[in-house]
Amino acid sequence: MDDETGLTLDGRKGGTPGTLADQAMLDKIDRLFACNVGHYIDLPQIVVVGDQSSGKSSVLEGLTNLPFQRDSGLCTRFATRITFRRSPVQRIEISIIPGKHSSSQHAEHVRRWAPADVRNLDQKAFTDIMLEVHKVMGLSEQVDGGSSQTFSDDVLCLEVCGPEQEHLSVIDVPGIFKKRTHGVTSKADIQMVKSMVHAHMENPRSVMLTVIPANVDIATQEILEMAEEVDPHGQRTLGVLTKPDLVDKGAEQAVVDLIEGRKHQLALGWCLVRNPGQQELGDPATDRHALERSFFLCESPWNALDKERIGIPALQVRLREILAEHIRREFPKVKLELNKKLKACKTLLADLGPKRETLAEQSKYLIDIATRFQENVALALAARYWGNDAFDQQPSLRLATSVVLRNEVFSKTVEKCGHTYCFKAQSAADSGVEFGPDDAPETDDTPFLYTRVSKPNGDIEDFVREKEALSVPQDGHILEWLTTVYDSSRGFEIGTFDSSLLALTMKEQSQKWDSIALGYISDVIAIAHGFVTDLLRHTCPDKRVQTGLSSLLMDGLVERYKRAFAQVEFVLQVERSGNPMTLNHYFNDNLEKCRQERMRKAMSTKSFNDCTHGTVVCLDAIMQNHPMSNIEHIIQDLHDILQSYYKVARKRFVDTVCMQAVDHCLVSGPGTPIKLFSPAFVAALSPEQIDEVAGEDPHQRRKRKQLQKEVEDLETGKRILI
Numbered sequence: 001m002d003d004e005t006g007l008t009l010d011g012r013k014g015g016t017p018g019t020l021a022d023q024a025m026l027d028k029i030d031r032l033f034a035c036n037v038g039h040y041i042d043l044p045q046i047v048v049v050g051d052q053s054s055g056k057s058s059v060l061e062g063l064t065n066l067p068f069q070r071d072s073g074l075c076t077r078f079a080t081r082i083t084f085r086r087s088p089v090q091r092i093e094i095s096i097i098p099g100k101h102s103s104s105q106h107a108e109h110v111r112r113w114a115p116a117d118v119r120n121l122d123q124k125a126f127t128d129i130m131l132e133v134h135k136v137m138g139l140s141e142q143v144d145g146g147s148s149q150t151f152s153d154d155v156l157c158l159e160v161c162g163p164e165q166e167h168l169s170v171i172d173v174p175g176i177f178k179k180r181t182h183g184v185t186s187k188a189d190i191q192m193v194k195s196m197v198h199a200h201m202e203n204p205r206s207v208m209l210t211v212i213p214a215n216v217d218i219a220t221q222e223i224l225e226m227a228e229e230v231d232p233h234g235q236r237t238l239g240v241l242t243k244p245d246l247v248d249k250g251a252e253q254a255v256v257d258l259i260e261g262r263k264h265q266l267a268l269g270w271c272l273v274r275n276p277g278q279q280e281l282g283d284p285a286t287d288r289h290a291l292e293r294s295f296f297l298c299e300s301p302w303n304a305l306d307k308e309r310i311g312i313p314a315l316q317v318r319l320r321e322i323l324a325e326h327i328r329r330e331f332p333k334v335k336l337e338l339n340k341k342l343k344a345c346k347t348l349l350a351d352l353g354p355k356r357e358t359l360a361e362q363s364k365y366l367i368d369i370a371t372r373f374q375e376n377v378a379l380a381l382a383a384r385y386w387g388n389d390a391f392d393q394q395p396s397l398r399l400a401t402s403v404v405l406r407n408e409v410f411s412k413t414v415e416k417c418g419h420t421y422c423f424k425a426q427s428a429a430d431s432g433v434e435f436g437p438d439d440a441p442e443t444d445d446t447p448f449l450y451t452r453v454s455k456p457n458g459d460i461e462d463f464v465r466e467k468e469a470l471s472v473p474q475d476g477h478i479l480e481w482l483t484t485v486y487d488s489s490r491g492f493e494i495g496t497f498d499s500s501l502l503a504l505t506m507k508e509q510s511q512k513w514d515s516i517a518l519g520y521i522s523d524v525i526a527i528a529h530g531f532v533t534d535l536l537r538h539t540c541p542d543k544r545v546q547t548g549l550s551s552l553l554m555d556g557l558v559e560r561y562k563r564a565f566a567q568v569e570f571v572l573q574v575e576r577s578g579n580p581m582t583l584n585h586y587f588n589d590n591l592e593k594c595r596q597e598r599m600r601k602a603m604s605t606k607s608f609n610d611c612t613h614g615t616v617v618c619l620d621a622i623m624q625n626h627p628m629s630n631i632e633h634i635i636q637d638l639h640d641i642l643q644s645y646y647k648v649a650r651k652r653f654v655d656t657v658c659m660q661a662v663d664h665c666l667v668s669g670p671g672t673p674i675k676l677f678s679p680a681f682v683a684a685l686s687p688e689q690i691d692e693v694a695g696e697d698p699h700q701r702r703k704r705k706q707l708q709k710e711v712e713d714l715e716t717g718k719r720i721l722i
Helices: 018-036 056-064 104-112 121-137 187-201 222-230 252-259 288-298 312-351 359-381 399-417 476-491 500-508 511-538 545-577 585-606 618-625 630-667 679-683 685-693 699-720
Strands: 045-049 079-086 091-097 155-162 169-171 206-214 237-242 271-272 449-451 469-471 608-609 614-617
Touching: 018 079, 018 091, 018 155, 018 169, 018 699, 045 187, 045 222, 045 312, 056 079, 056 169, 056 206, 056 237, 056 288, 056 312, 079 091, 079 630, 091 121, 104 121, 155 288, 155 679, 169 312, 187 206, 187 222, 187 449, 206 222, 206 312, 222 237, 237 252, 237 312, 252 271, 271 312, 288 312, 288 685, 312 699, 359 511, 359 545, 359 679, 359 685, 399 449, 399 469, 399 511, 469 585, 476 500, 476 630, 500 630, 500 679, 511 545, 511 630
Parallel strands: 045 169, 045 206, 079 155, 206 237, 237 271
Antiparallel strands: 079 169, 091 155, 449 469, 608 614
16 A cells, blocks of 8 residues: 555445456547547546536545545546556656637647656546636636636546556546536536537446435436437436435435336346545544445445445456456447548548648649549550449440430421421431320420420520420422422522522521520530539539539630531531532432432333333323423432432531530540540649649648548557557
């Protein structure tokens, strides 16, 4: 025994020491608390709770032989973790763990604090240390209602080691109270203490040592209600009744019923202790353990209770057993949860990307994003979707497929609906145009198709074309229309028509090309813009950087989109307003076929089958074919020429728009919008732009620092658990 320290725990030797394995696990849990792991995951612990008048401080003094103050009206003003550990060398270590929400300055300040060499913790030494701790934590030196805070969420750690110590670790938290004391506590203090106590109690790995006076009705005790809220089945609540010497005559049986488990049953049961009274505390010669032994030996009905449920020595043994068993059960779960939490923190830290404080760090960060962006662009253009899981998760990133499908829709739309009138050898039914039930407008029986098929994109809808309806070509009226046009445009030609008539009729026949082509280019722009937006979101998970990059890119993207529109309008101008022109031999082929087909239909009624020569027509029948006027011949020729030229021009138009406006301007050309965001783009940014986009805001810097601290602490904890 070392009388100078005042720390030999009388009565504690009656307990059975735990196994070496238990001792090692207990030691590791204590070390986890010391390196702040308890801030991030729930650790097994025994927490002592009660209200300020419950006798909690006296119970702790009995358990630890530490002279807890009881005359300040505040008792405990911060959580205190008290650990006793067997060691060949007698030593006392004292430190402060900063609260979870402490500022970095305060945390560093309290971590640096260390008391002078502490060799004993008698009344004076303990009081001096507590006063010093109050200053370090920023608490008021005296409870005078000054500007300093009254309570702190920092944790004072006391570790007492020696050859005669048995392992015990408990956490003492401030006692709850309902009424404020003028000049001492406030309503805010009441709630702060309650929240602090509740935070320790709701830890599913906390065993709650719930201290309640035996001379009051337990139904009125708020601390017991709080325990029942977080532990409704009483699996981790150990009840401790105090002040049996103050129980009224006739009320003892209610206390006995609790101790013996007949009322308010708890899985860990109830214990009864007798604390010294005020008069006994004032006598330096008082031996609290002797007083308690005498009380439970002589006083009825307490002397008839189970000896394992009464007195501080029995409570010490019970606590060591509970703590060892609890840690043995929870230890594997702690290891699993720590590894899971560490992995999650590393993932969050990785999502923040590298540190970005200097211009070089910020530039490298953006260049890395741009490089990954263009790598995915190359995969998307080559349709190598197996190269990145994002293509499976985000269909909008399958750029090549989306564009090819839209190209086909464009080609079919121009083929089936691009002309105003069906040619004579063609009808709407012959063209194969089909209309779904949703294609028809509510106010008209004429079926419609639409110029756009993609969903609107709010970022670009201001300058792209809106969705327009397209009616099917008119059937059976083309010769009437051509006659009307000819009659209103004829000049002094004899037996022919002016070449400008072909340009005029071609412009009228292709009038829907504008809407179809501009709707098509609008859809591909929407596809490209959605691709850029979604790929940027994939390659840059930081939403703030996403927003900044999107803002910087938008002007360049719009410029490229407008360039594609201009190319479409140029092609439309050439095809619809320029001189009809082609060197394609298919024009002559088509024209010859049209004339032959017209002749075949005219002679079909005058033909007959000959076994030797097949279908034949008499020369006289040809000569006697019903005569047509000169105008009718001209209209027929105009029809055939227009039909032949339209077919050649249509195919040329579709290919030109697809290759020049879509492929070159929007998809694979050197100046496409999908190639705008690149390392070269980043290199051209000013330092101010780079800092604005890539620089971390204060919140993100704090988050990074917090995550780095968590990873550091959890890595330390992981090494402890190995």
